Amino acid sequence: MAEPALDALVDALRRLPGVGEKSARRMALHLLQHDRIGAQRLALSLQAAVANVRHCARCHTFTESEVCGICADGQRDARLLCVVETPADQSTMERTGSYAGYYFVLMGRLSPLDGIGVHDIGLQALLSRAAEDGVEEVIVATNFTAEGEATAHAVSEALKARGLRVTRLSRGVPVGSELEYVDLGTIAHALVDRR
Amino acid sequence: MAEPALDALVDALRRLPGVGEKSARRMALHLLQHDRIGAQRLALSLQAAVANVRHCARCHTFTESEVCGICADGQRDARLLCVVETPADQSTMERTGSYAGYYFVLMGRLSPLDGIGVHDIGLQALLSRAAEDGVEEVIVATNFTAEGEATAHAVSEALKARGLRVTRLSRGVPVGSELEYVDLGTIAHALVDRR
Numbered sequence: 001m002a003e004p005a006l007d008a009l010v011d012a013l014r015r016l017p018g019v020g021e022k023s024a025r026r027m028a029l030h031l032l033q034h035d036r037i038g039a040q041r042l043a044l045s046l047q048a049a050v051a052n053v054r055h056c057a058r059c060h061t062f063t064e065s066e067v068c069g070i071c072a073d074g075q076r077d078a079r080l081l082c083v084v085e086t087p088a089d090q091s092t093m094e095r096t097g098s099y100a101g102y103y104f105v106l107m108g109r110l111s112p113l114d115g116i117g118v119h120d121i122g123l124q125a126l127l128s129r130a131a132e133d134g135v136e137e138v139i140v141a142t143n144f145t146a147e148g149e150a151t152a153h154a155v156s157e158a159l160k161a162r163g164l165r166v167t168r169l170s171r172g173v174p175v176g177s178e179l180e181y182v183d184l185g186t187i188a189h190a191l192v193d194r195r
Numbered sequence: 196m197a198e199p200a201l202d203a204l205v206d207a208l209r210r211l212p213g214v215g216e217k218s219a220r221r222m223a224l225h226l227l228q229h230d231r232i233g234a235q236r237l238a239l240s241l242q243a244a245v246a247n248v249r250h251c252a253r254c255h256t257f258t259e260s261e262v263c264g265i266c267a268d269g270q271r272d273a274r275l276l277c278v279v280e281t282p283a284d285q286s287t288m289e290r291t292g293s294y295a296g297y298y299f300v301l302m303g304r305l306s307p308l309d310g311i312g313v314h315d316i317g318l319q320a321l322l323s324r325a326a327e328d329g330v331e332e333v334i335v336a337t338n339f340t341a342e343g344e345a346t347a348h349a350v351s352e353a354l355k356a357r358g359l360r361v362t363r364l365s366r367g368v369p370v371g372s373e374l375e376y377v378d379l380g381t382i383a384h385a386l387v388d389r390r
Contacts, residue, residue: 003259009244012237017225018218028244029282030212032257033302036245042207043241046226046234049204053227062227064198087224107228 006032058129060122061087061105070094070103077101079136083126083155085109085143093141101139104129109142109151121151123158130164137165144171201227253324255317256282256300265289265298272296274331278321278350280304280338288336296334299324304337304346316346318353325359332360339366 006028013024031039055061056068063069070076080101084090090103106121130138138159142148156166171189173182201223208219226234250256251263258264265271275296279285285298301316325333333354337343351361366384368377 003248003257003264005240005244005247005259006257009237009240012233012240015230015233015237016222018221023213025283026213027211029257031241032244032248035210038207038210039241039245042210043238043245045200045204045207046238046241049200049223049227050231050234050238052200053198062198062201062224064200069198088220 059103078134081135082139082141084141109147111147140168254298255302273329276330277334277336279336304342306342335363
């Protein structure tokens with residue numbers, strides 16, 4: 001059964017993260033059988049997003065304007081700058097409702113094995129941004145993974161070398177968890193970082 | 196953060212089967228950050244598939260021609276017609292390498308609760324196809340689920356009423372499995388259908 005348009009669609013869907021051969025085929029058949037309007041809409045959304053979504057000139061997150069909504073908001077606390085890896089992490093921080101400062105989004109993390117160095121995470125742009133008048137503290141909120149920690153270390157050292165105050169999210173026991181079921185490394189960190 | 200093009204893309208991705216809010220956002224960010232060429236390719240593949248993929252005039256499976264490759268193949272066994280629910284099931288049957296006849300693809304199954312009746316699965320077209328010269332046996336290979344069994348029953352009755360020989364895939368113990376771990380209903384069926 002050589003059906004080039006169908007096979008090409010399956011191949012294109014497989015490039016989505018977390019989608020294998022079987023799911024891609026299921027998605028393609030579903031769209032063609034039950035949701036051709038959804039397929040058209042997805043095609044147009046992809047083209048519109050590729051054409052319109054770019055990086056905020058100040059914080060590097062995704063935006064459709066020159067500067068993103070948060071950076072353009074004059075009401076936030078200009079003394080705080082929070083460094084995160086991705087727009088998804090930024091949106092998680094926002095949803096906590098506990099942070100009112102600005103952001104810098106690295107759009108990645110250091111990963112020497114994948115050839116991702118300090119240039120790819122926009123370190124120079126971050127240093128310029130952090131050096132602006134009014135920034136008093138840079139909160140490094142990269143992930144608590146090996147690569148996230150390495151990124152936090154590199155970013156923090158570079159910021160401190162320029163005399164900036166740098167903090168990191170505290171490590172500790174997740175809210176609502178029982179000590180018995182928390183991994184020992186986390187408890188050890190929670191001891192060290194005890195308040 | 197109002198980013199209409201990004202939000203529209205996330206919404207469109209959510210319509211894919213098995214994709215929720217979080218995966219849709221992860222897919223959108225991945226495409227925009229790492230694979231804009233893949234996003235363009237997916238958009239074009241969707242449009243090409245919607246424009247070119249239609250139903251085979253003989254067996255109703257997806258094809259880009261008037262008649263699909265299997266129906267157009269004169270070398271297959273015209274005495275056998277196998278009824279399956281979906282192109283995916285058809286492709287599974289083909290991969291067994293044990294079937295050389297033709298197919299009729301229902302493109303669905305009876306589901307009264309969803310309003311899917313005999314008209315939606317093309318029963319009339321199946322009856323005409325099965326009445327063609329040379330068809331000696333119709334093998335009903337719908338799924339062994341409640342809806343698949345109900346579909347098999349309706350399809351078989353209609354075919355038998357026209358004097359056709361109708362068979363069903365045998366139920367039984369899966370190859371390679373130990374009886375101890377097979378569900379009792381399957382073993383009961385395997386007893387009834389014993390050879």
